[in-house]
Amino acid sequence: MTGSNQTTTQTSDLLLRALVELRDTFAATQEQLSADSLDDFSRLFEGGRRLETMLARAAADIDNHDLMNIFAAIRGYAELLQEDLGEQQVQLSDSLARLLQALQSAQPGSGKPRDSGDKRVIESEPGYILAVDDLKENRELVARNLSRIGHFVVTAASGEEALRALEQSDVDVVLLDLLMPGMDGREVLRRIKEHPDWRATPVIVISGQQDMDGIIECIEAGADDYLFKPFNQVLLQARIKAGIERKRWHDREEQYRQQLERNEKFIRATFGRYLSDEIVTDILERPEGLELGGDLRRVTIMMSDIRGFTTLSEHLAPAQVVTLLNRYLGAMTDIIMAHQGTIDEFIGDAILAVFGAPQHRDDDADRAVSCALEMQAAMAHINEVNAAEGLPVIKTGIALNTGDVIAGNIGSERRSKYGFVGHAMNVTSRIEDLTAGGGILVSDSTLKSLKGDFQVGDCQELKVKGIEESIVVHQILGSAP
Amino acid sequence: MTNLAPVLLVEDNELNRDMLVRRLNRAGIEVIVAGDGQQALDAMVSAQPRVVLMDMNLPVLDGWTACRRAREDQRISHIPIIALTAHAMESDRLNALQAGCDDYATKPVDFPGLLIKIEKLTRA
Numbered sequence: 095m096t097g098s099n100q101t102t103t104q105t106s107d108l109l110l111r112a113l114v115e116l117r118d119t120f121a122a123t124q125e126q127l128s129a130d131s132l133d134d135f136s137r138l139f140e141g142g143r144r145l146e147t148m149l150a151r152a153a154a155d156i157d158n159h160d161l162m163n164i165f166a167a168i169r170g171y172a173e174l175l176q177e178d179l180g181e182q183q184v185q186l187s188d189s190l191a192r193l194l195q196a197l198q199s200a201q202p203g204s205g206k207p208r209d210s211g212d213k214r215v216i217e218s219e220p221g222y223i224l225a226v227d228d229l230k231e232n233r234e235l236v237a238r239n240l241s242r243i244g245h246f247v248v249t250a251a252s253g254e255e256a257l258r259a260l261e262q263s264d265v266d267v268v269l270l271d272l273l274m275p276g277m278d279g280r281e282v283l284r285r286i287k288e289h290p291d292w293r294a295t296p297v298i299v300i301s302g303q304q305d306m307d308g309i310i311e312c313i314e315a316g317a318d319d320y321l322f323k324p325f326n327q328v329l330l331q332a333r334i335k336a337g338i339e340r341k342r343w344h345d346r347e348e349q350y351r352q353q354l355e356r357n358e359k360f361i362r363a364t365f366g367r368y369l370s371d372e373i374v375t376d377i378l379e380r381p382e383g384l385e386l387g388g389d390l391r392r393v394t395i396m397m398s399d400i401r402g403f404t405t406l407s408e409h410l411a412p413a414q415v416v417t418l419l420n421r422y423l424g425a426m427t428d429i430i431m432a433h434q435g436t437i438d439e440f441i442g443d444a445i446l447a448v449f450g451a452p453q454h455r456d457d458d459a460d461r462a463v464s465c466a467l468e469m470q471a472a473m474a475h476i477n478e479v480n481a482a483e484g485l486p487v488i489k490t491g492i493a494l495n496t497g498d499v500i501a502g503n504i505g506s507e508r509r510s511k512y513g514f515v516g517h518a519m520n521v522t523s524r525i526e527d528l529t530a531g532g533g534i535l536v537s538d539s540t541l542k543s544l545k546g547d548f549q550v551g552d553c554q555e556l557k558v559k560g561i562e563e564s565i566v567v568h569q570i571l572g573s574a575p
Numbered sequence: 576m577t578n579l580a581p582v583l584l585v586e587d588n589e590l591n592r593d594m595l596v597r598r599l600n601r602a603g604i605e606v607i608v609a610g611d612g613q614q615a616l617d618a619m620v621s622a623q624p625r626v627v628l629m630d631m632n633l634p635v636l637d638g639w640t641a642c643r644r645a646r647e648d649q650r651i652s653h654i655p656i657i658a659l660t661a662h663a664m665e666s667d668r669l670n671a672l673q674a675g676c677d678d679y680a681t682k683p684v685d686f687p688g689l690l691i692k693i694e695k696l697t698r699a
Contacts, residue, residue, distance in 0.1 A: 134597065141590055159632050162661055163588035166683035170594040173686060174601065197683075231602070231694050235687045324691040 106149050109196040113142040116189040123186055131178055138171035169197050177238055218335035219342065220244040221266035226256040226282065227300070228274040236269060239327050240334060253277025257285060265295055267337035269330075270317075272301040272308050280312065287316035294344045296337035300325065388502015393450035393514070394462040394540055395499070395522040396435065398426070398469065398492040400443040401531035406486055418485055419443060425472050426490075433465035438513055448514055451501040459496050459543035463570055466492040466534045473532070489531025494570075495522040496540040524558045525567055538566040547574030581605040582693065583624035585615040585641070586659070587633055591682075595628070598686055604693070612636025616644055619651040625697045627656040628680075628689075631671060639674040646675035655696040659684060 497518025551569030631638035
């Protein structure tokens with residue numbers, strides 16, 4: 095050591111200052127320390143005194159070997175104390191860290207910083223680390239090193255133990271020794287990468303320098319990183335940090351994906367009761383479609399209700415009314431959806447459905463008529479069940495009309511629904527008023543839209559309030575013979 | 576099979592020697608000490624340590640010479656020696672290895688690294 099050198103003088107000063115600071119911190123906290131630590135400190139300070147005496151001498155009189163040994167001893171005690179005190183004595187640990195840093199830069203005989211003495215600490219988000227090694231010393235070394243910088247470390251002494259630890263907790267990074275008796279590292283790695291829940295957990299494999307082939311094999315088998323033994327502590331911290339970041343990234347992605355899935359499930363469950371799968375899918379794929387506004391579409395409108403339901407319900411208990419309605423509406427909903435109709439709303443016992451929106455098909459009118467026929471056919475079974483439960487027999491009338499409506503999200507920002515407005519809606523409602531129980535009435539425009547053959551019955555003329563001309567309606571008796 | 580014999584630490588600087596003894600003890604390793612090269616050879620014969628940690632700059636008999644003599648002595652030639660070399664100089668390490676040391680650690684030693692070296696040499 096060349097004491098006359100300006101830089102060296104500065105670093106020696108730094109070192110001496112660090113020692114003074116440590117003494118002060120120690121004086122303030124020594125009551126809290128164990129006998130072992132007190133002993134370590136007294137030896138460390140003894141080294142400090144010798145160092146001070148030595149540095150006070152002329153540069154030429156300094157014995158490099160002695161100086162190096164004093165440095166080594168002080169450093170050794172400082173490291174030992176730092177390990178023992180850890181986070182319980184934050185102030186002392188900080189002072190020790192500064193002393194170690196000063197030692198590092200003042201170290202005689204080392205022009206460049208040495209790898210193994212590197213006291214840099216890699217800042218990292220704290221993680222849950224599983225260290226797998228059959229050697230106790232190695233496990234403890236890793237645990238000390240990583241817990242010192244805030245990670246939570248669990249250790250496993252064998253492959254079997256490692257798998258148990260993985261089952262019990264959500265591990266962020268696995269540090270895996272390859273060479274172990276029993277289940278070795280390769281097998282542990284294979285099982286981790288095969289497990290659906292563990293697959294994304296980064297694995298850092300550790301092996302001796304001579305086992306390059308083993309490392310390559312592991313990287314191919316899904317290992318994320320590797321370290322050669324004996325490994326540099328800072329490098330370990332850096333790789334752990336990278337591993338944690340990778341895991342966190344994956345976790346966030348997974349969370350986001352699950353959130354999306356939940357949202358989609360919620361939307362499907364909520365709207366699926368009223369809308370066919372297609373509309374829900376359409377909404378999910380084009381959320382901008384939920385904006386208010388709509389477009390003019392030619393659709394076939396269906397309105398149906400139970401004849402005399404209001405009177406009927408007056409003689410029933412509320413629970414019976416609900417049973418009756420749910421049974422009826424449930425069956426009708428299934429049939430309408432099977433025909434790709436869009437149920438716009440239920441009003442009491444009345445159903446308003448539309449064929450042709452949001453998606454137009456060439457057979458909208460045909461499907462609507464087939465749907466109506468099937469709905470009427472289903473009434474027999476519903477009434478059978480009703481009768482068995484002592485509920486009254488019900489009859490439904492169905493009206494169909496084809497015309498232009500505005501389809502879209504109608505309402506206010508707070509409350510809007512996919513709905514339909516237009517004169518054709520009112521016309522349908524008038525036709526519905528005319529429909530007898532068990533019957534199906536379709537407007538002339540629907541009849542003209544039909545492509546398939548149906549059994550058509552009587553026609554009649556209908557005066558509609560608010561419009562000049564009367565409309566012609568036809569009875570549908572069945573599908574083509 | 577783990578060798579449970581003590582570790583022999585050869586170091587003339589008592590400050591550094593005490594520190595290493597304490598750290599090794601704290602790590603659960605039993606240590607015996609010697610202050611010079613000749614004492615080291617005597618202790619190797621009598622105590623049959625599982626590994627020797629030997630400073631190279633020693634009085635009476637320096638570490639390199641002690642190491643060469645240990646390798647020529649059948650009673651102790653099998654005992655692994657880790658040289659504690661003073662400087663981070665390549666020539667020091669090479670000299671130590673040429674003298675028959677099995678491994679080396681540069682002072683001030685990286686303690687966790689030293690534990691691994693001890694473990695490695697005393698395993699199997």
